[in-house]
Amino acid sequence: MSRTRGGGRHLDEDDIRIRARGGSRPRTRTRPKHENAVEGLVTAVDRGRYRCLVEGGRVVAMKARELGRGSIVVGDRVDVVGDLSGRPDTLARIVRVRERTSVLRRTADDTDPVERVIVANADQLAIVCSLADPAPQPRFVDRCLVAAYDAGLSPLLCLTKADLADPDALLRMYEPLGVPFEVLSPEGGLTGLRERLAERTTVLVGSSGVGKSTLFNRLIPGTDRAVGHVNAVTGRGRHTSTSAVALPFEGGWLIDTPGVRSFGLAHIAPEDVVGGFPDLAGFALDCPAGCTHREDAEDCAIGAALERGEADPARVASLRRLLAGREGDADEDVEP
Numbered sequence: 001m002s003r004t005r006g007g008g009r010h011l012d013e014d015d016i017r018i019r020a021r022g023g024s025r026p027r028t029r030t031r032p033k034h035e036n037a038v039e040g041l042v043t044a045v046d047r048g049r050y051r052c053l054v055e056g057g058r059v060v061a062m063k064a065r066e067l068g069r070g071s072i073v074v075g076d077r078v079d080v081v082g083d084l085s086g087r088p089d090t091l092a093r094i095v096r097v098r099e100r101t102s103v104l105r106r107t108a109d110d111t112d113p114v115e116r117v118i119v120a121n122a123d124q125l126a127i128v129c130s131l132a133d134p135a136p137q138p139r140f141v142d143r144c145l146v147a148a149y150d151a152g153l154s155p156l157l158c159l160t161k162a163d164l165a166d167p168d169a170l171l172r173m174y175e176p177l178g179v180p181f182e183v184l185s186p187e188g189g190l191t192g193l194r195e196r197l198a199e200r201t202t203v204l205v206g207s208s209g210v211g212k213s214t215l216f217n218r219l220i221p222g223t224d225r226a227v228g229h230v231n232a233v234t235g236r237g238r239h240t241s242t243s244a245v246a247l248p249f250e251g252g253w254l255i256d257t258p259g260v261r262s263f264g265l266a267h268i269a270p271e272d273v274v275g276g277f278p279d280l281a282g283f284a285l286d287c288p289a290g291c292t293h294r295e296d297a298e299d300c301a302i303g304a305a306l307e308r309g310e311a312d313p314a315r316v317a318s319l320r321r322l323l324a325g326r327e328g329d330a331d332e333d334v335e336p
């Protein structure tokens with residue numbers, strides 16, 4: 001599969017798959033009927049190979065050529081046919097991708113200028129933020145919140161290293177947004193967090209050093225995220241990898257996003273951000289088309305509601321902060 005990497009990063013894997021058509025791979029003569037397909041969940045993706053959980057077993061699958069250009073990502077529910085034994089060197093085939101309930105996009109960056117879907121069907125975004133060492137990055141948190149609101153995921157703030165600093169200042173900042181949170185320290189328990197994660201599909205995101213791997217290892221002991229990721233999934237260093245990995249957890253899934261430090265916001269319109277503020281969205285209906293809802297916006301109905309005392313000033317301030325963060329430099333929070 002080395003040609004999939006050599007052709008230049010501007011091509012996505014689907015382009016390359018089309019180029020590979022007519023290559024040396026023999027066609028299977030007797031294809032299993034697709035009615036026999038069984039449902040699977042994509043748990044990892046590596047260079048055109050999809051690790052799937054099918055009927056409780058693990059298989060590696062390729063994408064059927066009739067699927068065309070559409071991408072398949074971690075979290076996708078797929079229909080799989082072929083050799084489902086999971087034995088070494090067997091390869092099943094993904095013949096259908098079920099409709100997605102949500103998509104998270106990774107921010108385009110220097111190494112890959114295309115904004116890509118990295119996780120499908122998640123319903124919660126756990127934003128891991130350390131209270132010290134490194135100091136909290138509210139801009140990073142804000143950008144994640146915008147991505148969560150846009151994708152329809154419920155945000156969850158995981159504040160780590162509470163043994164080093166007090167969470168109060170940060171919590172005051174997020175109080176008007178009503179974001180659920182967990183304050184975590186090495187000595188503290190994880191019962192509250194476990195309950196919030198149970199039976200949900202949660203994507204964890206955090207910038208380098210905030211303690212995301214530590215948290216993973218505490219939640220799912222025995223899976224050394226750092227070592228496990230490099231050896232088992234991509235064979236590459238985790239800082240260069242951007243492929244997500246789904247791990248089963250308490251009736252749901254935890255999805256790690258190594259190397260992914262932020263989500264794509266370029267496609268998000270102000271209206272999508274306002275959608276995360278049900279109490280203000282009604283006012284916004286009276287705004288002029290294309291209103292930025294910023295302080296300097298003319299005839300902004302949210303601004304007017306604020307002046308009449310009908311909109312909560314803290315909520316408006318939070319909305320404006322998120323709108324401003326959305327317009328910032330997309331690379332600002334992306335780790336090298």
Ligand SMILES: Nc1nc2c(ncn2[C@@H]2O[C@H](COP(=O)(O)OP(=O)(O)OP(=O)(O)O)[C@@H](O)[C@H]2O)c(=O)[nH]1
Pocket residue numbers: 160161162163164184185186206207208209210211212213214215
């Ligand atoms: N004091 C304190 N240190 C912590 C806590 N959680 C993690 N650490 C330390 O913070 C450092 C970074 O933790 P990691 O779990 O590797 O952080 P990460 O978010 O996975 O960072 P990357 O590996 O860069 O992705 C390590 O030295 C941990 O031991 C905590 O709750 N309190």
Ligand SMILES: [Zn+2]
Pocket residue numbers: 284287288291292293294297299300301302303
């Ligand atoms: Zn407005």
